[in-house]
Amino acid sequence: MILLLGATGYIGQAFATELTRRGAPFRALSRREVDYTCFEPLLALLREAKPEFLVNCAGYTGKPNVDACESAKADTLLGNALLPQTLAHACAAAGVPWGHVSSGCIYTGAKVCDDEGVCHVEPDLTEPGVHRLILEKRDRVHGFTELDPPNFSFRSPPCSFYSGTKALGEEAIAGVGRSYVWRLRIPFDEFDSPRNYLSKVQRYAKVYDNVNAISHRADFVRACLDCWFQRVPWGTYNVTNPGWVTTREVVALVQQHIAPNRKFEFWENDAEFYQVAAKTPRSNCVLDTAKLTGAGIKIRPVGEALEESLRNWKSEML
Numbered sequence: 001m002i003l004l005l006g007a008t009g010y011i012g013q014a015f016a017t018e019l020t021r022r023g024a025p026f027r028a029l030s031r032r033e034v035d036y037t038c039f040e041p042l043l044a045l046l047r048e049a050k051p052e053f054l055v056n057c058a059g060y061t062g063k064p065n066v067d068a069c070e071s072a073k074a075d076t077l078l079g080n081a082l083l084p085q086t087l088a089h090a091c092a093a094a095g096v097p098w099g100h101v102s103s104g105c106i107y108t109g110a111k112v113c114d115d116e117g118v119c120h121v122e123p124d125l126t127e128p129g130v131h132r133l134i135l136e137k138r139d140r141v142h143g144f145t146e147l148d149p150p151n152f153s154f155r156s157p158p159c160s161f162y163s164g165t166k167a168l169g170e171e172a173i174a175g176v177g178r179s180y181v182w183r184l185r186i187p188f189d190e191f192d193s194p195r196n197y198l199s200k201v202q203r204y205a206k207v208y209d210n211v212n213a214i215s216h217r218a219d220f221v222r223a224c225l226d227c228w229f230q231r232v233p234w235g236t237y238n239v240t241n242p243g244w245v246t247t248r249e250v251v252a253l254v255q256q257h258i259a260p261n262r263k264f265e266f267w268e269n270d271a272e273f274y275q276v277a278a279k280t281p282r283s284n285c286v287l288d289t290a291k292l293t294g295a296g297i298k299i300r301p302v303g304e305a306l307e308e309s310l311r312n313w314k315s316e317m318l
Helices: 010-022 039-049 066-071 073-094 128-136 161-173 197-203 217-229 247-257 270-276 290-294 302-311
Strands: 002-005 026-029 053-056 098-103 110-113 119-122 179-184 235-238
Touching: 002 010, 010 026, 010 217, 039 073, 053 073, 053 217, 066 073, 066 161, 073 098, 073 161, 098 161, 098 217, 110 128, 161 179, 179 217, 197 247, 235 290, 247 302
Parallel strands: 002 026, 002 053, 053 098, 098 179, 179 235
Antiparallel strands: 110 119
């Protein structure tokens, strides 16, 4: 039996759906049943229930976006750093392996290579010269690997409080027990939702153009569960659809498939975006998925996942 925490959330619901599809026995645990933020009741539950694996989708993301975390710092710290630490130690004490949904938002930018093949980190991919280069020579853009230290964290400011706590959470569980850390980036799929990146793009008064790796929600969940069912080595994995996209490319696909008459406006630059629309810095980054695919986990390219999502768009909220 698999124990699932955070089953009512956007990602947790997808885990529940996929576990049901696979016919895998699981139990969705709520904090009303057991306060799993506290070590003693959690450890008692693990020893009594004896799950073969635990999946943690619980955390604090802020609504409608990470700006909300800036005014709810205690909740954000509890959900993203202290909870994973508690889970790690309780699972280690009970001998239960587990998987933790983390975030690629602990990085900003990408590795960009010059004509000689020398790569360096570009933290701001909207800088005109860099942006032009990566669009013209996409093969020069490489994502951060699992070995790269976070560069959008409390140790490498400035960052959002959300990203800082996600990086802190990864630090807190490093080397404790047997676990997977699965890094998610900007989830999307064909189902309209306030949490869906494709829904957000369509609702923004103005769109913020940047470069990002993103994760199809069902693809992400399947890849995470495959890590467990295929018993790949423990450790951290970037779980995004291979490749990257610009916001303008996503907008063009939205116009092509579901909103041909929609006119989109873009923020002129970072300065305007942060002056008017955002309270805290945003992570925009590219992640390398070679470790995931090298472990034998299959996940389709980002362009294919985007195309299918928009062809099958369910616009219940529109």
